[in-house]
Amino acid sequence: MGKNKNVTFNDIAEYTHFSKTTISRYFNNPDSLTLENQQIIADALEKLGYKENKVARILANGKTEFIGVIVPDLYHHYYSEILDQILATYETYGYKFLVFIGNEHEETERRYIEELMAYKIEGLIILSHTIPSKELADLNIPVVTIEREDEFVSSVNTDNYAGGHDAAILLADHGCDVLLHINSNSCKGTPSYGRVQGFTDVCRDKGLYHEVFLRNLGVDYTATYPALVSIMDEIENKYPGHRKGIFASNDNVANIILNILVRKYGTLPDSYQIIGFDNSPISREAVFPITTIAQKIDVLANEAVSILVAEMNERKKRRPVLSQQPVHKTIPPVLICRETTEGHNCFIENKRSH
Amino acid sequence: MGKNKNVTFNDIAEYTHFSKTTISRYFNNPDSLTLENQQIIADALEKLGYKENKVARILANGKTEFIGVIVPDLYHHYYSEILDQILATYETYGYKFLVFIGNEHEETERRYIEELMAYKIEGLIILSHTIPSKELADLNIPVVTIEREDEFVSSVNTDNYAGGHDAAILLADHGCDVLLHINSNSCKGTPSYGRVQGFTDVCRDKGLYHEVFLRNLGVDYTATYPALVSIMDEIENKYPGHRKGIFASNDNVANIILNILVRKYGTLPDSYQIIGFDNSPISREAVFPITTIAQKIDVLANEAVSILVAEMNERKKRRPVLSQQPVHKTIPPVLICRETTEGHNCFIENKRSH
DNA sequence: TTGTACGCGTTATCAC
DNA sequence: GTGATAACGCGTACAA
Numbered sequence: 084m085g086k087n088k089n090v091t092f093n094d095i096a097e098y099t100h101f102s103k104t105t106i107s108r109y110f111n112n113p114d115s116l117t118l119e120n121q122q123i124i125a126d127a128l129e130k131l132g133y134k135e136n137k138v139a140r141i142l143a144n145g146k147t148e149f150i151g152v153i154v155p156d157l158y159h160h161y162y163s164e165i166l167d168q169i170l171a172t173y174e175t176y177g178y179k180f181l182v183f184i185g186n187e188h189e190e191t192e193r194r195y196i197e198e199l200m201a202y203k204i205e206g207l208i209i210l211s212h213t214i215p216s217k218e219l220a221d222l223n224i225p226v227v228t229i230e231r232e233d234e235f236v237s238s239v240n241t242d243n244y245a246g247g248h249d250a251a252i253l254l255a256d257h258g259c260d261v262l263l264h265i266n267s268n269s270c271k272g273t274p275s276y277g278r279v280q281g282f283t284d285v286c287r288d289k290g291l292y293h294e295v296f297l298r299n300l301g302v303d304y305t306a307t308y309p310a311l312v313s314i315m316d317e318i319e320n321k322y323p324g325h326r327k328g329i330f331a332s333n334d335n336v337a338n339i340i341l342n343i344l345v346r347k348y349g350t351l352p353d354s355y356q357i358i359g360f361d362n363s364p365i366s367r368e369a370v371f372p373i374t375t376i377a378q379k380i381d382v383l384a385n386e387a388v389s390i391l392v393a394e395m396n397e398r399k400k401r402r403p404v405l406s407q408q409p410v411h412k413t414i415p416p417v418l419i420c421r422e423t424t425e426g427h428n429c430f431i432e433n434k435r436s437h
Numbered sequence: 438m439g440k441n442k443n444v445t446f447n448d449i450a451e452y453t454h455f456s457k458t459t460i461s462r463y464f465n466n467p468d469s470l471t472l473e474n475q476q477i478i479a480d481a482l483e484k485l486g487y488k489e490n491k492v493a494r495i496l497a498n499g500k501t502e503f504i505g506v507i508v509p510d511l512y513h514h515y516y517s518e519i520l521d522q523i524l525a526t527y528e529t530y531g532y533k534f535l536v537f538i539g540n541e542h543e544e545t546e547r548r549y550i551e552e553l554m555a556y557k558i559e560g561l562i563i564l565s566h567t568i569p570s571k572e573l574a575d576l577n578i579p580v581v582t583i584e585r586e587d588e589f590v591s592s593v594n595t596d597n598y599a600g601g602h603d604a605a606i607l608l609a610d611h612g613c614d615v616l617l618h619i620n621s622n623s624c625k626g627t628p629s630y631g632r633v634q635g636f637t638d639v640c641r642d643k644g645l646y647h648e649v650f651l652r653n654l655g656v657d658y659t660a661t662y663p664a665l666v667s668i669m670d671e672i673e674n675k676y677p678g679h680r681k682g683i684f685a686s687n688d689n690v691a692n693i694i695l696n697i698l699v700r701k702y703g704t705l706p707d708s709y710q711i712i713g714f715d716n717s718p719i720s721r722e723a724v725f726p727i728t729t730i731a732q733k734i735d736v737l738a739n740e741a742v743s744i745l746v747a748e749m750n751e752r753k754k755r756r757p758v759l760s761q762q763p764v765h766k767t768i769p770p771v772l773i774c775r776e777t778t779e780g781h782n783c784f785i786e787n788k789r790s791h
Numbered sequence: 792t793t794g795t796a797c798g799c800g801t802t803a804t805c806a807c
Numbered sequence: 808g809t810g811a812t813a814a815c816g817c818g819t820a821c822a823a
């Protein structure tokens with residue numbers, strides 16, 4: 084497996100005059116050895132410079148302790164932060180993660196999944212949106228998705244509806260008489276569309292004046308900026324003299340809106356309140372820190388792994404693998420108040436000390 | 438290794454009346470079989486639903502095709518973007534990556550490395566700063582570090598000196614008569630200290646008035662902000678009426694400085710020019726897009742993997758592993774001009790289409 | 792408490 | 808072009 088012959092259980096066995104079995108037991112069930120013998124073996128391991136070989140162990144007992152992860156990219160802070168939290172669960176469960184970046188390319192992701200299966204992953208976490216959950220379910224290993232279509236597999240999702248709801252309530256509470264939501268026109272069908280519904284439902288229920296802008300916002304900053312310039316023009320013309328509450332689809336959009344206003348007025352005018360979504364770094368670092376709705380990324384990640392581990396453990400017990408019902412968990416978001424709305428009645432949460 | 442008996446070479450062999458060996462050859466050296474027989478086996482694989490098992494292959498041939506990666510965190514865009522690029526090299530080299538987040542905790546990272554060694558990784562990429570390169574060299578597998586202490590192992594680093602140099606030149610060219618550099622007081626000994634030296638060397642050589650502020654800038658936004666408020670106070674008092682060129686240690690610092698000024702003056706005054714470092718998203722998304730010096734992250738990552746692959750290939754040839762000399766590669770940074778310096782004489786590079 | 796013998800699924804080394 | 812057979816390093820009945 085490397086260069087010069089590795090030290091194996093055999094070598095330790097010969098050296099200590101025990102059998103391989105006993106050496107194996109030293110690792111997997113040390114209490115079954117006398118303390119003295121444990122010491123003898125420990126010394127031998129040290130002396131011969133033994134390094135454990137988990138690949139051989141896998142072949143023998145079938146447990147790879149691998150979990151596959153497919154993430155669309157790590158460019159967006161949301162994904163990298165989730166991955167960060169997922170990887171951190173190694174400390175809790177001991178599973179190792181084989182990570183692939185899918186770039187939302189379906190065939191590529193399918194290849195990655197095949198490779199992962201060849202390495203006998205025990206479970207799979209999917210963040211990308213391409214492969215239908217039906218197909219994932221057919222892999223016959225536990226699968227958990229995060230914030231994506233999840234009909235046939237277990238999943239963890241943010242309560243986007245509550246997010247939209249809370250945003251509308253906050254804006255209304257802060258005296259806005261015009262409530263606006265700006266989002267991409269391609270958001271239908273994604274979990275995040277719940278935000279739009281939460282927002283409009285509240286407005287309708289409470290009889291609040293509102294308008295939803297579903298537009299093509301482009302995919303990067305340079306495309307989004309001009310798109311928002313024109314939307315803001317529209318808003319300024321349509322609602323002069325009003326106190327406008329804007330709920331943006333995400334913090335990037337909120338930040339651009341803020342920048343447009345600050346560059347125009349030299350400050351954020353009192354006639355605007357802005358709420359973003361994601362609690363991404365930009366929301367904190369913007370020229371005026373942006374009130375935002377945070378997904379509890381740590382909770383999402385931990386729940387995902389936790390559900391996965393539970394299902395993997397089930398597999399190890401039951402022989403006749405009865406296809407278990409998928410479990411779907413919903414995590415409430417958290418409102419984080421900053422300077423783009425005046426602060427009170429917000430739950431402040433410091434997600435991380437960076 | 439799973440639930441119901443997996444289909445193995447044995448099953449295929451029985452079904453086709455070939456031997457296991459031939460089945461193996463079908464995968465590893467198909468040309469040595471007749472086309473008809475290839476077809477027969479292909480059909481059998483399909484019929485029986487064979488799934489390859491790379492774990493068994495590893496045990497037999499010793500090649501895991503695993504590369505270990507230890508990254509300090511994925512919270513900082515720099516690290517997640519590097520990891521993104523590293524993972525993308527799967528398409529080129531086929532190596533799989535086992536990723537751990539070290540959090541700059543030395544003992545933890547040591548444990549992670551042990552775990553990685555137990556899984557027989559063929560090479561290791563280190564981004565974290567804790568474990569001395571001497572110790573990494575003793576692992577007896579190829580190791581490549583990125584932007585960290587690298588005396589005893591191969592490495593890839595940004596030419597930080599050139600970065601500091603370019604920043605000073607640009608500020609001087611833009612008519613600044615006071616050149617300022619703001620950095621953390623703990624930057625000595627890190628590769629990034631080269632920026633300070635590049636900056637001061639140019640100033641000294643060209644007789645430009647300059648001052649370097651090495652201060653405790655804290656570790657997060659809330660700590661850095663007040664620290665910079667007081668530094669900016671100092672600067673405003675000390676250099677009134679001057680055109681001040683500020684080279685910040687990174688984009689976050691540059692952005693805070695920008696925010697402080699914009700919140701005070703309603704815009705970025707002509708008396709200031711600002712350059713950041715990293716080309717992180719904030720530099721593009723700031724209220725005035727920030728001129729910055731970009732590390733070529735894609736190049737860093739690709740060179741790192743490339744060097745590692747080369748060294749791993751060497752291992753497979755030579756039996757008497759002669760300890761090869763570490764190779765150190767330096768990547769020049771790229772100046773990206775935006776609105777915090779008036780633009781010309783800059784090389785614009787679009788690193789990614791997000 | 793310890794040992795024997797075999798299996799895990801593939802590749803490598805010879806033969807033929 | 809194809810096949811036996813022995814590794815690879817460890818786990819696990821079962822036996823003692």
